[in-house]
Amino acid sequence: MSAQKVCGVEELSPATARRVVLDGVAIAVVRDSAGEVHAIGDTCTHGDISLSEGFVEDDGLECWAHGSKxxxxxxxxxxLPAYEPVPVFAVEIIDGDVYIDPAVRLAV
Incomplete structure (x- = not known):
């Protein structure tokens, strides 16, 4: 597999998350308050809840339903209450566009 374009950096408002599905993998793409773009698994490991609907706080993404960050x-x-991690994906910014390869995991 190779990295796929998911959006432009400017399409991501600071301190917000967006859900994308690449090759069947749900990913939360996040632009933190400092402007950095991150990509983590979109499903809370405590419950089947989309993390992209949660809250961006400093160095993480908080589940709106259970409060795990x-x-x-x-x-x-x-x-708590989550104790299992979500995957972290590599993000590339090329000419102002965000690319993610769902097969390349940095963690988990």
């Missing part, structure tokens, strides 16, 4: 860097939950 997942690290952008490691995918690990930073608090």
């Amino acid at each position: 997942f690290s952008f860097a490691t995918g690990k939950p930073l608090n």
Whole structure:
């Protein structure tokens, strides 16, 4: 597989997340408040909830239903009730566009 274009960086508002599905893999694409773009698995490991509907907070994405926050860097939950991590995917920015390869995981 290879990296696929998911959106333009400017299409991602700061401190927001967007759900994309690449090759059957649900991914939350996030632009944090500093402007960095991250990609983590979109499904909370505590329940079948889309993380992209949650809240971007500093270094992670918080599930709106259960309150578990997942690290952008490691995918690990930073608090309970979740205890299993979500995958973290490599992000490439090319000419202002965001590319993700769902087969390339940085964690999990």
